[in-house]
Amino acid sequence: MSQLQLLFLPWLDGLPNAELIARIGSVFSGVVFLILVYLFSRRLFLPSLQRIALYISPHKVGQLKVHFDKLNRRLAGFICSLVFLVTFDLFYLPHELNQVFLVGLGEIAIVIYAGFIVSSVIVISGAAYNQLSFAKDVPILGLIQVLKLITFIVSAILVISILIDQSPTYILSGFGALAAVLLLVFKDTILGFVASIQIAANRLLTHGDWIEFSQYGADGEVEEIGLNTVKVRNWDKTITTVPTYALISQSFKNWRGMQESGGRRIKRAIYLDLHSVNLVDDTLMMQLPTSIKSTLGELNCNTAIGFSNVRLFRQYAENYLQQHGDLNQQLTLMVRELAPTQYGLPIELYCFSKDKRWIPYEHLQADIVDHLIACLNAFNLRPYQSVSGQLGVQ
Secondary structure, eight states: OOHHHHHHGGGGTTSTTHHHHHHHHHHHHHHHHHHHHHHIIIIIIHHHHHHHHHHHSHHHHHTTHHHHHHHHHHHHHHHHHHHHHHTHHHHSOOOHHHIIIIIHHHHHHHHHHHHHHHHHHHHHHHHHHHTSTTTTTSOOHHHHHHHHHHHHHHHHHHHHHHHHTOOHHHHHHTTTTTHHHHHHHTHHHHHHHHHHHHHHHHTOOOTTOEEEEGGGTEEEEEEEEOSSEEEEEETTSOEEEEETTHHHHSOOEETHHHHHSSOEEEEEEEEEOGGGOOBOOHHHHHHSOHHHHHHHOHHHHHHOTTSBHHHHHHHHHHHHHHTOTTBOTTSOOEEEEOOOBTTBEEEEEEEEESOOSHHHHHHHHHHHHHHHHHHGGGGTOOBOOOBTTBOSOO
């Protein structure tokens, strides 16, 4: 009999089935006591501690409210499980079978709740770390996931040891024979963990980076760097997951350097019809519009006779870029001539825009190319194009 049952029996003396009533009353009292302990912990004690922490640091703790609520629920369950074991002899039936089953159940509950509590503490620590200024440069999501995985593995070992009534070392001794199988099962996890450490240590990738990984069809911003996968939101709003270890074993393009630099590169080629290349003469110079002459400058206009119209166009294009207010003049800026191909003579523009945003960058690039193509006719040049299988105009 439980201690509370022995206390009830003198009061119930003379009633039929007094022992059964005392037993039910004792168990019922234990259940009610556990409910009261849970309500006190969940609704009063733990929320009071959370409010104190929120008062001390309202901004940081306020952002972690969801995680703290989950931790409070788990702490309340842990306290109830602990109280259940401590008060077992007081309320419940200390029979050998009951003790084996109910006490074992209580111990399992304590282990499970303890594992969840440690997991919540790890998550809260990771969330608090992410509030730091340098957290974006050194992500630790992979480490957080590894710690949670270790916590759940330890909890599972302890639960199994309780079920089979053996020491945890007995279970661990059998892991040596399963090492090869475990390495095979957790291969991706182990590779991902090593890759996460290398990524964080070498700052290969951070949250918000624009990466391009053609092997996996990823072209967009990094949203999450996990233990096994890296989540990338592509520019078409689809999401691609890339294995974390692939970022170490294979090559990918990170546009962070461009984002942190003074501009975004413009590199476009205009292909000229080779049949339109001629020497500059007085007639051409007289036909040039005033706006083009002012951009070329008097010195170039006076010394252009005898040179090719391609050189004159290159000089104009380079002066035009140097006078453009939306280009970064501190970075490389040039107009160069590439080797002739079957598609004509490539004239390449190489410069950097000040605005690195995608849409303004594309608009600026298009405006520059459109302007220079429109100016070709003034230099008696023609762009190369192939229409309906026919080559450029002869």
